[in-house]
Amino acid sequence: MPITFVKSGRFLEEREKLEAYNSRLFRSAVDFAEASLWLIAGDQVGQALVMLDNAIEVALKGELERIHRILITDKKALEKYETLKSLLRDAFLNHPTGRALEIPEFDIEKTIYFEEAFDRVAELYPGLKSTWRKQLISAKGENQDSLHTFRNSIIHYGGKPELEGRYAERIVDTAFPFLKELFDRVTGGSVSLPFLLKEWIYREVEVAQSVLRDLRTESILPKSYALKTLQHHMIWTHTQWPSPRDDLDVIDRGAETEWERYIERQKVKLFETWDEDLTVEIHCPVCDSNPGDGSFIEAQVLLENESLDRNILLPVGFNCFVCDLNISPKERFLAQHFVGQLPEDVVTSYLKDIGQL
Numbered sequence: 001m002p003i004t005f006v007k008s009g010r011f012l013e014e015r016e017k018l019e020a021y022n023s024r025l026f027r028s029a030v031d032f033a034e035a036s037l038w039l040i041a042g043d044q045v046g047q048a049l050v051m052l053d054n055a056i057e058v059a060l061k062g063e064l065e066r067i068h069r070i071l072i073t074d075k076k077a078l079e080k081y082e083t084l085k086s087l088l089r090d091a092f093l094n095h096p097t098g099r100a101l102e103i104p105e106f107d108i109e110k111t112i113y114f115e116e117a118f119d120r121v122a123e124l125y126p127g128l129k130s131t132w133r134k135q136l137i138s139a140k141g142e143n144q145d146s147l148h149t150f151r152n153s154i155i156h157y158g159g160k161p162e163l164e165g166r167y168a169e170r171i172v173d174t175a176f177p178f179l180k181e182l183f184d185r186v187t188g189g190s191v192s193l194p195f196l197l198k199e200w201i202y203r204e205v206e207v208a209q210s211v212l213r214d215l216r217t218e219s220i221l222p223k224s225y226a227l228k229t230l231q232h233h234m235i236w237t238h239t240q241w242p243s244p245r246d247d248l249d250v251i252d253r254g255a256e257t258e259w260e261r262y263i264e265r266q267k268v269k270l271f272e273t274w275d276e277d278l279t280v281e282i283h284c285p286v287c288d289s290n291p292g293d294g295s296f297i298e299a300q301v302l303l304e305n306e307s308l309d310r311n312i313l314l315p316v317g318f319n320c321f322v323c324d325l326n327i328s329p330k331e332r333f334l335a336q337h338f339v340g341q342l343p344e345d346v347v348t349s350y351l352k353d354i355g356q357l
């Protein structure tokens, strides 16, 4: 039986608000976006990109369908009178003899393409085009790293492991923020994508955005490790795995002393590579440092040595013994943005301890 660690129930409320639009395409867009998070959790970055491309396509079509279904129907289908009749079924019902005709319900078999759908929606919301078109769609011969180009390449030829950093970039810098903006615009700000996808999980999308921005600033190519805390938080929320309890080093949940002994063993291992004097302890943002037996085991944050002279505590590593999230100093930008601002009391007491205050 899967356990979901729910930190707020807003996603249920948000789903209800979305129901008011009575659009199976909007519902489907959220389902696709949620499915993409599972693919990210399962390390299927390319497939997650494909899923988000689907999410965007159906959300765009959902918006056009709110005006009329005819706007998303494939041009060839529109040449058939039978299709037109189905599309205009309601109008026929208002005609004195037309209402006697037997007209089947409209069934969408072929719809317009992604690009066409985007351009039609962008006409409704000026501003969408200049910000997003290039990131979403490639014109001939340019932007070979647009979301939809990557999607087509993955669909037809399979994903390339060496491009995973680029896929990650399109996922967090393009797909999620575009969907977020689209939902904002379409619902006048009343339905929020982060709430739909659970805001504590969406937090990690923003962490990944910051990591990729830092890498760009340092002229380093995008790296898929930016998605690591998103993966971890997603898995932890829905399954509470990985955790020490799934390790070979199994411990008895009920016995506090077992936990303590376990943590001591883990600390010895950790401090073989980390300088213990450069660590502080905080609540883990993923598992709240709560192993579920009433005890409380704080996570370790490794600090940068050089910036301590200036009284700056800069996280460069993170390790939680409860949910097993480990961010190595090689992934320092991730540690920095995932941990965020350290609590003031932690900073003050650390600086006092090392005699800087």
Ligand SMILES: [Zn+2]
Residues within 6 Å of the ligand: 284, 285, 286, 287, 288, 289, 299, 320, 321, 322, 323, 324, 325
């Ligand atoms: Zn944790």
